[in-house]
Amino acid sequence: MKSIYLKAGKAQDVFNELKKSLKGTLTLNNEEYNLAMESDFVKGNIEGIAFQEGMTYMQFDLVFSDDVMLSMESFKAPPILFAYCSEGALRHSFGVNGDKKSLKKYNSGVLKSTTSINSILYFEKNIPIKFSIIGVGTDTIANGQNNDLIKKLKNTFLNKKENYLDIRFQNFKIAEKIEEFNTINQTGIVRNLLKKGILQIILAMEIEQHTDSFTKISQAITCLTLKQIDEIKRISNFIINFPAEQFTIKFLAQKTGLSPNKLQEGFKLVHNRTVNDFITFMRIEKAEDLIRTSDLNISEIVYSIGFTSRSYFSKIFKQKYNCSPKDYKYNQNSVAKTA
Template sequence: MQIVHNQLSYFNNVLGGSISSFQGDRILQYDNDKGTGRIQTVSLGSGISYTEYDMNLNQDFNFDLKLDENRSLYFVYCLEGNFRFTKGNDSQKVEALQTVVVGGSNDTINIKLRGASKSNLSIIKVTQDGSAIDNNNHQELYDQLFATFLNEDGEPHIGTFNLKIKEQLLQIRAITQVGLVRKLLIEGIVNFTLALEILHCKQDMENDGQVSSMLTKKELLRIEEAVNAIKRKPEYPYTVTDLSKEYGLSPTKLQEGFKVMEGTTVTNFIRNERLILAEELIQTSDMNISEIVYSIGFTSRSYFSKIFRNKFNCTPKAYLMNIRNVSLSA
């Protein structure tokens, strides 16, 4: 982690701004003639570090990632914008929704960010240091990561477009908890993201580098817009036909996109988001069950009770009574 902190100091010397600490992390913020931005290093154990880069640069900017004497892997995911990476004589462009994975030891990787544009990256570094591995799960994860990504020739791997990884990384930025809970949540998301990277790499190899979902980057971004619209207003009477027209996708591609991103159909996703809203209303509002049913877009109370029980293992009425009893006893 010290190397990551040293890198942040380098950014501070070049870009200016100020470094602060929060929950053991270090945060650089700058707003000057070089641009505006925020870089945060998150302190994790077991040889894993995580850094977020959210930068608006006025000019092109280069920085290096160091591969330690111990074998290391860098997972550089581009959430927004694009960048060019160089290792030795190999230089390639990485676009939004792609990960480049580069590994080795005693080597340097150069990242070039474009000026006059927004660059939003998340970088996970994994160092194979046996003394840092604290349990068998971490050991198994390390073994799979290095077996999958660290080739004898040291060539980097650039993944096809993957929106699911972006969704996971954004969850880290949305964490509001502090202390141990925050650290455990971040560790869990980072480990899950690394597992997704392994699965995605295997899919890429099976499909010979072609996008397995048959969706372009633009189409995936439209799916993301549709998902976010439903999350913001799940009670709206959506249909697959209307969503297809709204986001310029065929019904087949719309369904395929939801399966790629959310692992379910459009209809099931809408239903689940409505149930999440129903639970929130039961906990926070004074509405009765019938009022909640109609406010979230359902027309049948019996149907709502059935799917609510399937998800929460109790009836809506029992859930409501339990919430109110807890409030009265508090």
């Protein structure tokens, strides 16, 4: 097993340490770090960005050719860390002699440690791993006394016992936000503002989900296997790519190998919607995109996305966008003319 020691520090220091240990190519663009690695020992990328408010985001997408133990030096004021695993698995312990807990695919974890003990991450060789970490500084000087979100995070998580690691099933709403964060196409200050806003939403969702009501939801999740969740995600992407198809519950259940009840259960878990509600939602999303980007009239759009009733389409479109499709198209055209 190869051991790597990572000193505590700011984002720049951390990435420089990683570059030194992993022998990668480090670039900095618009305050975003990217460490690309292509060696016999490790392949992949580590990306990250830090904000003045004490928030840091890092994404790891890599595979090691040897077992690895990564020891992270403790901070004077240890941050609250939120971890999300989307592929593979890793283990964590407080110190080399501490109990090891696994963070697996579709798991998330909340971690807070003391100032006197390192956090250790363990990676298995030849196993691709993809996970994200959001760090929130607990130093009041660094993130300001007037940040209500930081205060709520501290009140929620800093009252835990000294070394605290809570691993549970991933909240898929948060997973969608992370995906949204990672696929932002804008550049410059707009990109940074969007990323900062999404991180703040994720942290607010973390506060909300660590309640008794979310615990009940978590208990219900365990009746679905990882394979079944993968099937739900796969068929969801199929619906997104072909929204005009006249899908039936029977067809989708057969395509996933799930029973109709399991299919509905999975959609409620992953999307917080029934199957039919999800299909309708994606059609409306597609319609909005076509109104903005195509020359099709409203009737053509209605039938191109699988609706058979223009009045029904107009009703549910107005529920989502607070205006009729016709008015929405007119407003979009007006904006385009004045741009």
